[in-house]
Amino acid sequence: MTAIAGDENITSVSETGDGRYSVPATLDLTAARELRERLVGMLSGNSVVLDMSAVDRMSTPCVQVLLAAGRSADAAKVSFRIVDASDAFRAAVADLGLETQFFKWVS
Amino acid sequence: MTTQNEGYPLEQFRKTYFEECAELLDALQANLDSLSNGSGDDDTLHAIFRSVHSIKGGAGAFGFDGLVAFSHVFESLLDAMREDKIPATPDVTQLLLRASDALGDIVNAARADRALPADFASDIRSAMQEVLLGASDEADATPIQNETVAAAVDVSGEQRYRIQFTPHSEMLQKANEPLLLVKQLRKLGGLTIEADVSKLPVLNALEPEAAYIGWTFVLETGAPQSAVHEVFEFVEDDCDLKIEMLGNSAGESAEPPPSAAPGATAAIATPANEPAATPAPTPTQSIRVDVDKVDRLVNLVGELVITQAMLTEQGTLLPVDQYPAMLHGIEALAQSARELQESVMAIRAQPVKSVFARMPRVVRDLAATLHKEVRIVTAGEMTEIDKTVIEQLNDPLTHMIRNALDHGIEGPDERAAAGKPRQGTIHLSAAQRSGRIVIEVSDDGRGLNREKVLAKAQDRGLVAPGASLTDEEIDNLIFLPAFSTADVVSNISGRGVGMDVVKRNVQALGGRISVQSRFGHGSKFTLSLPLTLAVVDGMVVSVGKETFILPLTAIIESLRPQPNDIHPVVGRGDVLALRGEYLPLTYLHRCFAIDTLVTDPCQGIVIIVQRDGAGTIGIVVDELLGQQQVVVKSLEANYDAVDGISGATILGNGRVALILDVTHLREIDDGSGGNLKPQRPAQPIEVQEDMTHAA
Numbered sequence: 001m002t003a004i005a006g007d008e009n010i011t012s013v014s015e016t017g018d019g020r021y022s023v024p025a026t027l028d029l030t031a032a033r034e035l036r037e038r039l040v041g042m043l044s045g046n047s048v049v050l051d052m053s054a055v056d057r058m059s060t061p062c063v064q065v066l067l068a069a070g071r072s073a074d075a076a077k078v079s080f081r082i083v084d085a086s087d088a089f090r091a092a093v094a095d096l097g098l099e100t101q102f103f104k105w106v107s
Numbered sequence: 108m109t110t111q112n113e114g115y116p117l118e119q120f121r122k123t124y125f126e127e128c129a130e131l132l133d134a135l136q137a138n139l140d141s142l143s144n145g146s147g148d149d150d151t152l153h154a155i156f157r158s159v160h161s162i163k164g165g166a167g168a169f170g171f172d173g174l175v176a177f178s179h180v181f182e183s184l185l186d187a188m189r190e191d192k193i194p195a196t197p198d199v200t201q202l203l204l205r206a207s208d209a210l211g212d213i214v215n216a217a218r219a220d221r222a223l224p225a226d227f228a229s230d231i232r233s234a235m236q237e238v239l240l241g242a243s244d245e246a247d248a249t250p251i252q253n254e255t256v257a258a259a260v261d262v263s264g265e266q267r268y269r270i271q272f273t274p275h276s277e278m279l280q281k282a283n284e285p286l287l288l289v290k291q292l293r294k295l296g297g298l299t300i301e302a303d304v305s306k307l308p309v310l311n312a313l314e315p316e317a318a319y320i321g322w323t324f325v326l327e328t329g330a331p332q333s334a335v336h337e338v339f340e341f342v343e344d345d346c347d348l349k350i351e352m353l354g355n356s357a358g359e360s361a362e363p364p365p366s367a368a369p370g371a372t373a374a375i376a377t378p379a380n381e382p383a384a385t386p387a388p389t390p391t392q393s394i395r396v397d398v399d400k401v402d403r404l405v406n407l408v409g410e411l412v413i414t415q416a417m418l419t420e421q422g423t424l425l426p427v428d429q430y431p432a433m434l435h436g437i438e439a440l441a442q443s444a445r446e447l448q449e450s451v452m453a454i455r456a457q458p459v460k461s462v463f464a465r466m467p468r469v470v471r472d473l474a475a476t477l478h479k480e481v482r483i484v485t486a487g488e489m490t491e492i493d494k495t496v497i498e499q500l501n502d503p504l505t506h507m508i509r510n511a512l513d514h515g516i517e518g519p520d521e522r523a524a525a526g527k528p529r530q531g532t533i534h535l536s537a538a539q540r541s542g543r544i545v546i547e548v549s550d551d552g553r554g555l556n557r558e559k560v561l562a563k564a565q566d567r568g569l570v571a572p573g574a575s576l577t578d579e580e581i582d583n584l585i586f587l588p589a590f591s592t593a594d595v596v597s598n599i600s601g602r603g604v605g606m607d608v609v610k611r612n613v614q615a616l617g618g619r620i621s622v623q624s625r626f627g628h629g630s631k632f633t634l635s636l637p638l639t640l641a642v643v644d645g646m647v648v649s650v651g652k653e654t655f656i657l658p659l660t661a662i663i664e665s666l667r668p669q670p671n672d673i674h675p676v677v678g679r680g681d682v683l684a685l686r687g688e689y690l691p692l693t694y695l696h697r698c699f700a701i702d703t704l705v706t707d708p709c710q711g712i713v714i715i716v717q718r719d720g721a722g723t724i725g726i727v728v729d730e731l732l733g734q735q736q737v738v739v740k741s742l743e744a745n746y747d748a749v750d751g752i753s754g755a756t757i758l759g760n761g762r763v764a765l766i767l768d769v770t771h772l773r774e775i776d777d778g779s780g781g782n783l784k785p786q787r788p789a790q791p792i793e794v795q796e797d798m799t800h801a802a
Contacts, residue, residue: 033316035315036310040310060286064307064315064318065310065315068309
């Protein structure tokens with residue numbers, strides 16, 4: 001069974017000076033608030049790099065958070081990139097019809 | 108008790124909803140047990156679905172969002188199983204059982220207005236969603252002709268639908284996941300998706316669990332429109348949904364939705380303003396009556412019985428030849444009153460199933476904690492017993508089951524080494540025997556190690572060194588307070604608060620508990636309980652000017668001893684020599700500091716009583732006044748708890764008589780009068796009027 005996103009996952013992430021964040025494996029409903037808080041904090045920096053390689057569970061609330069974060073970053077002229085997007089992340093974005101919105105951030 | 112809010116219809120509905128929930132959860136548990144042990148069939152799965160669906164329906168009406176969210180995922184999984192998309196593998200069945208347990212907790216929390224942690228049961232919910240997602244990711248490998256899947260590959264007469272789907276803000280909080288809906292739509296055919304993100308706020312203003320995005324889907328499918336509707340069945344109340352046909356109308360298939368269960372309500376989401384009706388599998392003539400009303404009826408019947416007893420007593424004073432009709436009437440009244448009482452008691456009687464049904468969960472949870480393999484087999488669940496007894500049965504039973512798991516059943520490896528099956532078995536059964544209910548809890552574990560029990564008891568000073576005890580006496584040592592044989596103090600047991608508490612609980616119910624054990628083969632605990640606590644058959648005895656009731660079930664015999672049968676024992680009071688045994692004597696007048704001329708047992712009567720698990724004693728009273736069925740009134744509710752007294756009653760002559768708790772009489776036989784004041788409460792009339800609450 002996949003681990004549930006919780007404090008133990010969130011606090012295990014590495015966050016380097018350039019605002020890189022290794023996103024935890026499980027981005028379900030319960031992970032959305034935590035993800036939002038972290039991204040709000042990161043948007044005060046110069047750049048945001050989200051490593052999505054580990055993500056294997058996605059949910060609509062987390063997709064919304066990521067989309068809002070990307071749009072807020074664009075508005076604030078903060079670099080926003082999603083790297084190593086996992087299949088689970090790509091599939092969720094496609095299923096929700098949001099590929100166009102995420103296209104510019106995913107590399 | 109009438110609650111303050113009872114007059115409000117909504118409060119009444121809420122109460123009814125939770126009553127239904129309790130029944131639905133019982134049915135859910137029973138059907139899941141059938142499913143897990145392989146005795147279930149398709150109808151079992153439908154019944155399970157209906158239980159969860161009904162709980163969810165009502166929860167929506169009362170705004171229990173957490174309950175709706177959890178039961179929705181649960182229901183979705185069950186629905187997929189009904190459609191053969193997900194097989195009932197042991198893992199899935201276990202997940203369903205865990206989900207059912209969690210659902211029960213969520214219902215109980217909602218009932219008590221208790222907030223649960225935000226992530227409560229989120230692991231179970233996620234596991235269910237994973238199973239669901241896994242199923243929807245798989246190719247249509249199911250050989251069974253599933254109508255929905257079949258429709259997806261039936262490309263003749265394809266139809267295009269435009270679906271405008273705008274979730275309400277709170278939809279996601281209820282664990283409704285649009286990703287799952289999309290997956291279900293994709294199964295029906297080709298899908299194009301367009302998202303409307305115009306309402307999505309900036310990150311700082313975003314509420315993480317609120318829904319902001321809406322979608323327009325265009326679906327090309329050969330499936331009927333009902334199949335499209337069905338995808339959104341469980342979210343219809345939480346979204347704005349518009350499904351319209353594009354192009355040529357191919358005509359809607361008239362076939363019923365594939366998931367509609369035989370006899371189930373149409374598969375349409377229950378409107379949020381009306382709780383879902385509970386589908387009754389078998390039409391039984393029954394009405395739902397508030398328990399308070401039944402209790403009031405029981406009390407009234409109790410009063411009637413008391414009045415009838417008084418009339419009967421007065422009737423004995425009448426000359427038979429002058430008042431034959433009156434006496435005949437009194438006899439007929441006595442007969443009717445007894446029948447009426449039995450009928451009312453039958454109304455309050457419930458099957459023990461409601462308590463038994465909770466035990467599989469206790470076993471599951473604890474077995475997982477202890478890493479043991481244990482199954483529970485129940486029998487006689489339909490045995491009926493008074494509601495008040497049932498309510499108080501849960502704790503002792505749970506404790507006994509936990510005890511059997513913790514101390515009795517060995518670990519799988521130890522069992523295998525002993526030549527036993529790796530999986531231990533606990534048998535839980537109930538049966539009526541001679542006016543009492545007998546509940547047995549047996550296990551095939553290691554049994555009691557008498558040497559260890561005796562050594563432990565001697566270490567703790569509970570048994571004098573060198574004392575010779577029978578096997579039965581050694582076994583019964585485990586019921587002594589602060590006795591424990593657990594090598595390790597765990598959070599389960601082993602603190603020495605265990606079987607003594609069980610014993611006290613059982614005795615408080617007027618019951619007895621005993622244990623039989625064979626070392627290496629297991630133990631069997633037997634509980635014997637009265638069928639009702641409201642009425643007891645008692646022996647009326649007098650001491651000085653006072654009258655007491657001794658429960659008939661405890662009495663073995665009564666006799667007037669000879670002087671040479673009484674022997675004083677230093678430090679232990681007097682004992683009565685009876686057929687080679689020595690029974691300690693308890694003087695009732697000393698227990699309650701009553702003035703009486705009869706202080707010599709040879710002048711009075713000795714009643715031999717069986718104390719639950721504590722051997723027999725002789726109780727010395729002045730005289731026996733006769734046998735009578737008495738209506739028990741709670742002493743705690745009307746006066747205060749009194750040591751050695753289990754309740755009170757009102758006799759035919761209108762006087763209050765106390766009912767003795769024979770098990771604890773010995774402990775207060777020190778002449779101090781226990782905590783009973785030498786004078787009874789000073790307003791007997793008031794007591795009589797106040798005592799309207801049957802125990």
